[in-house]
Amino acid sequence: MPRRNDLGMQTGGTTPHSPETVLPLISVQQVSKIYTLGEHRVTALNSISVSIHAGDFVAIMGPSGSGKSTFMNIIGCLDRPSSGTYYLNGQDVGTLSRDCLAEIRNKTIGFVFQGFNLLPRTTALENVELPLLYNGTPAHERRERALEALRVVGLGDRWHHYPNQLSGGQQQRVTIARAIVNNASIVLADEPTGNLDTKTSMEIMELFVRLNQTAGITIIVVTHEPDIAAYGRRLIRFLDGVIVGDEVKGVA
Amino acid sequence: MISVPVITRIAFRALRANTMRSGLTMLGIIIGVAAVIAMISIGAGARQRVANEVASMGSNLLIVVSGSTSSGGARMGAGSDPTLTIADAEAILRECPAVIDVAPLQSGTAQVVYGNQNWSTVVMGTTPSILNIREWRVASGKPFTDQDERHANKVCLMGATVAEKLFGAFDPVGQVVRIKKIPFTVIGVLERKGQTLTGQDQDDIIYVPITTAQKKLFRALFPGMIQFMMVKAVSTEALEDAQEQITALLRQRHRIGSGQENDFTVRNLTQMMQTAITIARVMTVLLGAIASISLLVGGIGIMNIMLVSVTERTREIGIRIAVGAKTWDIRLQFIMEALTLSLVGGCIGIVLGSIGSVAVAHAFHLPSGISPLGVLISFGFAAAVGVFFGFYPAYKASLLNPIEALRYE
Numbered sequence: 001m002p003r004r005n006d007l008g009m010q011t012g013g014t015t016p017h018s019p020e021t022v023l024p025l026i027s028v029q030q031v032s033k034i035y036t037l038g039e040h041r042v043t044a045l046n047s048i049s050v051s052i053h054a055g056d057f058v059a060i061m062g063p064s065g066s067g068k069s070t071f072m073n074i075i076g077c078l079d080r081p082s083s084g085t086y087y088l089n090g091q092d093v094g095t096l097s098r099d100c101l102a103e104i105r106n107k108t109i110g111f112v113f114q115g116f117n118l119l120p121r122t123t124a125l126e127n128v129e130l131p132l133l134y135n136g137t138p139a140h141e142r143r144e145r146a147l148e149a150l151r152v153v154g155l156g157d158r159w160h161h162y163p164n165q166l167s168g169g170q171q172q173r174v175t176i177a178r179a180i181v182n183n184a185s186i187v188l189a190d191e192p193t194g195n196l197d198t199k200t201s202m203e204i205m206e207l208f209v210r211l212n213q214t215a216g217i218t219i220i221v222v223t224h225e226p227d228i229a230a231y232g233r234r235l236i237r238f239l240d241g242v243i244v245g246d247e248v249k250g251v252a
Numbered sequence: 253m254i255s256v257p258v259i260t261r262i263a264f265r266a267l268r269a270n271t272m273r274s275g276l277t278m279l280g281i282i283i284g285v286a287a288v289i290a291m292i293s294i295g296a297g298a299r300q301r302v303a304n305e306v307a308s309m310g311s312n313l314l315i316v317v318s319g320s321t322s323s324g325g326a327r328m329g330a331g332s333d334p335t336l337t338i339a340d341a342e343a344i345l346r347e348c349p350a351v352i353d354v355a356p357l358q359s360g361t362a363q364v365v366y367g368n369q370n371w372s373t374v375v376m377g378t379t380p381s382i383l384n385i386r387e388w389r390v391a392s393g394k395p396f397t398d399q400d401e402r403h404a405n406k407v408c409l410m411g412a413t414v415a416e417k418l419f420g421a422f423d424p425v426g427q428v429v430r431i432k433k434i435p436f437t438v439i440g441v442l443e444r445k446g447q448t449l450t451g452q453d454q455d456d457i458i459y460v461p462i463t464t465a466q467k468k469l470f471r472a473l474f475p476g477m478i479q480f481m482m483v484k485a486v487s488t489e490a491l492e493d494a495q496e497q498i499t500a501l502l503r504q505r506h507r508i509g510s511g512q513e514n515d516f517t518v519r520n521l522t523q524m525m526q527t528a529i530t531i532a533r534v535m536t537v538l539l540g541a542i543a544s545i546s547l548l549v550g551g552i553g554i555m556n557i558m559l560v561s562v563t564e565r566t567r568e569i570g571i572r573i574a575v576g577a578k579t580w581d582i583r584l585q586f587i588m589e590a591l592t593l594s595l596v597g598g599c600i601g602i603v604l605g606s607i608g609s610v611a612v613a614h615a616f617h618l619p620s621g622i623s624p625l626g627v628l629i630s631f632g633f634a635a636a637v638g639v640f641f642g643f644y645p646a647y648k649a650s651l652l653n654p655i656e657a658l659r660y661e
């Protein structure tokens with residue numbers, strides 16, 4: 001994977017909680033998110049602060065409604081905090097326009113969803129090409145890079161299949177290929193194995209580990225299952241909109 | 253920004269996914285465009301026909317009709333009391349500078365017989381000037397001359413319809429026909445002029461020298477009395493001058509005191525025809541406007557279906573926004589989809605509308621002509637409808653919240 005190697009420079013030593021001198025990739029400071037549902041005000045995130053360094057592999061756990069999905073949406077630039085600041089690569093993201101956020105998502109963030117979210121009636125190749133359509137990549141390069149991303153996730157020979165012709169595990173691999181096709185430095189996975197059986201789940205997690213170790217891509221995985229969380233080097237626990245646990249394992 | 257080939261492909265794929273729905277939506281545009289084209293073409297055809305009519309009447313034409321009789325307060329209508337004379341006609345030609353030619357006319361209906369064939373037709377006594385005034389050429393043979401007129405020769409010029417009825421495919425020139433049992437030699441056959449606007453066959457006519465008509469066929473009350481005359485003005489601009497000059501001259505010649513009514517009428521046929529052309533033009537615009545209402549309704553259909561499509565594909569929109577589609581990427585995608593619907597519909601509509609207008613023109617004997625302008629206008633209109641009615645759904649799509657869109661079932 002020669003294309004990924006340049007990311008390694010950015011990530012440097014993949015040690016979590018590196019010294020203050022290294023700027024964190026993701027830095028969230030006193031971020032709150034409050035939803036107003038009719039008369040009720042629901043505090044989804046209550047002034048949380050957390051930093052994630054480039055090249056880390058973070059698992060996020062917590063019961064439903066604990067704010068972990070809201071957290072993922074904010075760091076994925078799909079949502080803005082109600083208060084507090086979010087620095088991505090040192091840039092204050094909260095002040096950016098909708099289109100600027102779209103550009104950041106396009107260039108630096110890849111999403112992997114529980115429900116895959118592939119376009120129906122569209123081949124695996126074209127699904128993977130999707131992010132490249134929105135940044136002016138020429139057609140031949142789109143195809144080349146999408147094929148390469150599919151090879152990385154082990155689906156090089158299935159590029160012409162439609163989502164309904166692929167198994168759940170294969171579909172999730174297509175999603176992962178789509179997430180990394182634009183050389184994203186962060187992959188956000190929201191319960192990526194929620195719809196998969198144990199064996200396939202393990203395979204998908206192995207793939208994340210491989211992407212993290214060989215390409216230095218920062219991986220953040222939300223999960224309910226301790227087995228899945230165990231793949232991470234760092235485990236953050238959410239409860240009622242606050243972080244209640246943040247532990248780092250010795251060696252992954 | 254997303255590239256045009258890409259959004260075009262996305263649009264076609266999305267429309268193919270719902271073939272039936274796309275087809276029905278397109279039908280609105282197809283009917284609208286076809287109607288606009290048909291209406292404009294038919295309108296143009298009608299206008300063309302009026303214009304042809306003007307040309308066949310002869311240009312810059314005035315008709316002077318002798319006055320009406322009044323018996324006990326009931327006026328009998330123009331021409332019922334012959335007040336005009338051949339001398340009037342000659343005076344007009346001599347003294348009115350805006351007039352270039354005059355032909356006196358005396359007409360009546362008569363039965364024409366050749367061999368065992370007979371045909372009832374209009375026989376008009378006139379001078380050789382009539383051919384110049386009506387811009388009518390002789391197809392075979394030759395026109396009659398001043399000499400024929402002076403000697404009241406029994407010669408005639410035959411309209412194409414009469415020639416056909418009496419002689420079939422034979423050339424009548426040199427043959428002798430009997431008009432009111434009087435033998436006339438056919439010296440020429442006129443070119444075919446076709447029907448007038450009111451459906452009269454202009455070729456169902458026979459011209460004879462006016463002197464012959466007055467002496468042999470229709471006995472005038474007084475020698476030299478005629479029913480009407482046709483006058484050619486120098487130019488279209490001179491028509492009104494000619495009208496005034498003729499009126500003044502005839503009032504003087506007929507000794508009509510000021511305050512008394514004219515005993516003749518001058519009709520400006522060219523002006524009447526121009527009015528008819530204007531009416532036809534207004535009709536075209538009106539018909540086109542009515543037809544474009546259906547195009548508008550078709551556009552609303554597109555908007556409706558695009559709104560459904562945006563709702564159905566909320567999740568797809570969410571995915572696209574999540575992976576980096578900007579506001580205008582999403583808008584262009586849906587505008588392109590609406591545009592594709594309207595343009596494909598527009599093309600089919602143009603084909604159907606053209607076929608339709610040719611068929612209608614054929615059925616109503618109008619000069620058929622698919623107006624390229626009409627095609628251009630309706631195509632442009634269809635495109636505008638697509639963009640206009642596609643914009644709101646596209647705008648709605650582009651404002652979707654990606655988080656909610658991704659969660660949409």
